[in-house]
Amino acid sequence: MNADFLPTGGCLLGRAWPSGAPHPLVVTVRDGEVFDITRKGFATVRDICESEDPAGYVASAPGRSLGSVAALAESGALLSPIDLQAIKASGVTFVVSLLERVIEEQARGDKSRAEALRGDILSLVGTDLSALVPGSEEAAKVKAALIARGVWSQYLEVGIGPDAEIFTKGQPMSSVGHGADVGLHPVSEWNNPEPEIAVVVNSRGTIVGATLGNDVNLRDVEGRSALLLGKAKDNNASASLGPFIRLFDASFGIADVKSAELSLTVTGEDGFRLEGSSSMSQISRSPESLVAATIGKHHQYPDGLVLYLGTMFAPVKDRGGAGKGFTHRIGDVVTIATPALGKLTNTVRLSPDCPPWTYGASHLLRDLARADLL
Known part of the structure; x- marks a missing residue:
């Protein structure tokens, strides 16, 4: 595996758990190498996003090389780039x-x-x-x-209408990262990927960066009733983010998010190939307004949040016969990409067949405490 999934530049923040490490590490990328920048007071991505200048801190933070980003990705050590943040999503924005x-x-x-x-x-x-x-x-x-x-x-x-749809996509620590499997609930027979940009927001409501996301969707489940949104959206490995957060700095900001063009490719083991795109310029509600609908005096998030911004992509290409439309098949490889944020690639499985989510916020905090990092 090479490192072609990296963005074209920028200040990158993420997480990795290489073999032998006692806990997940906070990392950045410099000249194709991954550096562990975990230290007391900044032992989580949440801590860095809460600082006054996240990009400035990451750019100057001392670190220990963990090797090439390509090798780390090949080993499966890259994690979702967020940790303690709430995982929220907005819908019907295109x-x-x-x-x-x-x-x-x-x-x-x-x-x-x-x-x-x-x-x-x-x-x-x-x-x-x-x-x-x-x-x-x-x-x-x-x-x-x-x-x-x-x-x-x-x-x-x-x-x-006047009110945006904002919902909880998953619990903190439940998202998966680049190279991981993404999960479909076994009851679904009509489903699709949702290529999106997700903004990273601190507890003060400030957008500090962005990453790519796959807001996996079960069209048949949600279509039966909007009250089944939780079952349609929140399942094991159903929220993918990565490969890294690109922090806002002089080279990248909210204007770049608003002008981004996302591409989607789905390749199946059956030879099927689907290509699509999503243009952020066509979003009907601004990222700032969606963030304001999520966090403010009406609702606080002490550890910040990540917010999927929605997608204009709606797959209608027939698969398996005329008029049957698109749905995933097990083994599909989904790649979401835009130059400023890189590429997020995942393989589709059933949720029970994906690695179970067993490492939560309590486990992370205990491990960090044992390492004297809190």
Whole structure:
């Protein structure tokens, strides 16, 4: 494995657990080498993100070389780049995904009905929703018109209404990193990857960096009922992040996040190949507004959070027969990429077949205490 998954540059922050280490290490990358920068007071990624200048600290922090980033990745030692942060996600932030969510709801989890419903709904709704500002007077008029035509949906409510959809994707320490397996709940027969940028936010509500994410989605489960969102979204190995956090500095900031173009490639053991993209310029709610909807006087996160920003990608390419649409098969390799953040690659398994999540926040803190790092 080479290091072609690294971003084009920037100040990188992540986590690794090489063989023989007594606990996960906080790391950075310098000239293709991984350096352990764990030290007392800065023993977690959370601690660094809470500092006044995360990028400045990481850039100057003394460290011990762990070898090449390619070798570390090959060994499976790279972890998700966050630790104690809450894992949150926003949904229905792009018009394409908005329409697909409406289709899921109308299909009631039956993927065989999706194609016909797509044509019917597009003929009623069109694609002009992308020009609407959620919560605006114009959006309210569209809402009234759609209700009158009988096609209003809870997904349209969060897509163009005043309130964003923010949900808990997983618990702190539950996400997986670059090179790991990602999991599907065994009950699902209609599912897909969701290529996204995730922003890293400290407890003060400040965005300090960004990384790539796969917000694995079970379309049939969520389509049956929005009340099944937890089952559709929060399963073993269902949240992927990485390969590293790129911290905001003079070379990279929120403007770069807003202009990013993400690519998605799915390659199957059956020879199937799917390619797609997601353009952050088409997001209907700004990253800042999504963060403000998540953290503030109404809700605090003392250890900060990571927030998936949503995707415009909605796979409709047929797999396994005309009109059947896309769904994952076990062994699919999913790669999400953008130059500024690198490449995040994972292999699809069933959640019970992925390594079980057994190392949580309590285990990390005990190990750090034993190492006199707290």
